[in-house]
Amino acid sequence: MSDIERTASRTAVLVCQGRAAADGKVAAGRFADAVAVRLLRPPERAPVDEVRAGTPSTGWKARATYEGVRACAEVVVPRTVAIDDALRSHGTPQLVVLGAGLDSRAWRLPELADTDVWEVDHPASQQDKQERLAEAGTPPVVARSVRFAPVDFATDDLGRALEATGHDASVPTTWLWEGVVPYLTHDEVRATVRAVADRSAPGSALVLNYQGPSVKASAGRLIARVLNSSVTASEPWRSLWKPQKMAALLAEYGLRVVSDEDLLAIANRLESSMRGRTSLRSGRVAVARRA
Numbered sequence: 555m556s557d558i559e560r561t562a563s564r565t566a567v568l569v570c571q572g573r574a575a576a577d578g579k580v581a582a583g584r585f586a587d588a589v590a591v592r593l594l595r596p597p598e599r600a601p602v603d604e605v606r607a608g609t610p611s612t613g614w615k616a617r618a619t620y621e622g623v624r625a626c627a628e629v630v631v632p633r634t635v636a637i638d639d640a641l642r643s644h645g646t647p648q649l650v651v652l653g654a655g656l657d658s659r660a661w662r663l664p665e666l667a668d669t670d671v672w673e674v675d676h677p678a679s680q681q682d683k684q685e686r687l688a689e690a691g692t693p694p695v696v697a698r699s700v701r702f703a704p705v706d707f708a709t710d711d712l713g714r715a716l717e718a719t720g721h722d723a724s725v726p727t728t729w730l731w732e733g734v735v736p737y738l739t740h741d742e743v744r745a746t747v748r749a750v751a752d753r754s755a756p757g758s759a760l761v762l763n764y765q766g767p768s769v770k771a772s773a774g775r776l777i778a779r780v781l782n783s784s785v786t787a788s789e790p791w792r793s794l795w796k797p798q799k800m801a802a803l804l805a806e807y808g809l810r811v812v813s814d815e816d817l818l819a820i821a822n823r824l825e826s827s828m829r830g831r832t833s834l835r836s837g838r839v840a841v842a843r844r845a
């Protein structure tokens with residue numbers, strides 16, 4: 555196994571499995587991601603098929619994988635719906651997806667036809683995605699263009715990487731930061747917000763998914779680590795944010811929060827089985843605008 559294979563994000567695969575499992579099954583009509591399954595390799599598709607069929611394999615390990623994918627599907631549906639809605643209502647000529655993982659929006663959202671997309675991710679995760687895209691027979695890009703900028707938020711200069719790949723800081727940008735903040739320290743989050751603000755022309759917006767403090771969610775991850783898995787063990791949570799603290803940080807850099815909702819409130823508006831899942835309460839989707 556190469557270094558790349560060892561360090562590519564496994565949580566990126568898990569959330570992609572969640573989207574593939576939910577496609578056409580959960581909140582149909584509001585949620586869809588037909589591209590997700592194509593980014594998965596055959597062994598990763600097996601638990602997705604089981605969740606879609608509602609037939610877990612026997613054995614505690616397979617059962618734990620099944621439950622992980624099933625639970626993940628419930629989290630990704632409300633967050634994807636909220637983020638897709640936000641992207642549709644904040645159309646800008648540029649979209650930067652921070653910590654893109656196996657995000658499929660550039661291949662999935664026709665509303666991006668006039669938008670240039672930058673996918674920023676850890677170099678190992680990005681190389682893994684590019685290999686998957688090459689293997690997948692993925693549908694054509696529907697965005698105007700997609701460019702890849704490898705960046706480790708802990709060590710690299712985000713602004714310089716974007717400049718080098720043609721991002722124009724004088725043109726409005728929508729920034730998407732989904733499922734990444736918990737994996738960064740407070741200082742790394744602050745440094746990334748600063749870099750985002752530095753390249754945000756008036757009219758720019760940040761669409762942000764983050765995790766609030768929650769005993770239930772932290773206990774769930776602990777149980778998952780004991781039962782399952784190296785997936786959560788290899789990518790521990792490093793920062794959880796109360797909404798007021800996040801809003802204050804963004805405001806310091808001229809980004810004004812215009813909405814911030816928890817995933818349970820979003821799920822409760824969807825026609826689906828996730829209504830009432832209180833574990834969704836600690837995940838949040840916020841939108842901030844360049845003041």
Ligand SMILES: C[S@@+](CC[C@H](N)C(=O)[O-])C[C@H]1O[C@@H](n2cnc3c(N)ncnc32)[C@H](O)[C@@H]1O
Nearest residue numbers: 563565566653654655676679706707708732733
């Ligand atoms: C749970 S995945 C989310 C992926 C995608 N945004 C989604 O929601 O499907 C976490 C992502 O954060 C990225 N990430 C974590 N730490 C990072 C770092 N220090 N620098 C760059 N990317 C990082 C991983 O590479 C991975 O793609």
